[in-house]
Amino acid sequence: MRRRGGTPLSTEPPAVAPHDAEAPSNRRSIDSADLVLVVEDDPDIAELVAHQLHKAGYASEILTSGSDVMPLVRERPPALVVLDLMLPGRNGLDVCRSIRADPKxxxxxxxxxTAKTDETDRIVGLELGGDDYVTKPFSPKELVARVGAVLRRARREQPPPSLLRFGPVxxxxxxxxxxxxxxxxxxxAKEFLLLRYLIEHRGRVHSRDVLLSDVWGYAYTGGTRTVDVHIRRLREKLPALAGAIVTVKQFGYKLIEEEADLPARP
Incomplete structure (x- = not known):
């Protein structure tokens, strides 16, 4: 967790009870897509929220002034912003409006x-494009649960990428x-769909029956041998991936998960 704006605070999490000292064993691995920006000028609230986010497996960064938000989110858009509406420099409603107006x-x-009595601000914030709100005082654990719910909803609504890449392909x-x-x-057409399916589900083992169902369609009446034929053709046409499409004996196929594990090319 990092903090920007105002007097720097310690990056150590706040003191917690012994049973809270360690994160849950099912903590997810953190990557840049999980960065949550916390914009809150109260240091105690900001640190507590950041600590709960850390326990849930999210990276976080703290800003204490509304005027610092847009330069940062333009440079490196976070996965989500937790935005206090009462901020120095620039109020949260104005920041929300700017985030929604910038294409990036x-x-x-x-x-x-929001404060518990600020019904008008809550309504305006939602109308400006806020996805959810939490009223103060609030439970940090509930806030983190809402972060997860909003992120899941946002990711479901994102269109799939039009370009898929794996190694040189x-x-x-x-x-x-x-x-x-x-x-x-x-x-x-079927080779294309099969390749796309393998890349989108890399690292997973797929039985021939599953591939027939998901790529050819449930109404396909041919035998599973057609899967083997199409896999062989993909290996022939894409020799760079030949070693990455792995045969799982007596079951099916998978595309290796990590591009770094691609076999060396002659």
């Missing part, structure tokens, strides 16, 4: 922190084009 940040979810799902090392590779 318009999709960033916002949870607003790029799949353009909009134009149904495949390139390898920048060169076009001609695939049949």
């Amino acid at each position: 940040t318009s999709g960033v979810p916002i949870i607003m922190l 790029t799949v353009d799902t909009d134009r149904h084009l495949v390139t390898c090392d920048g060169r076009d590779v001609r695939l049949t």
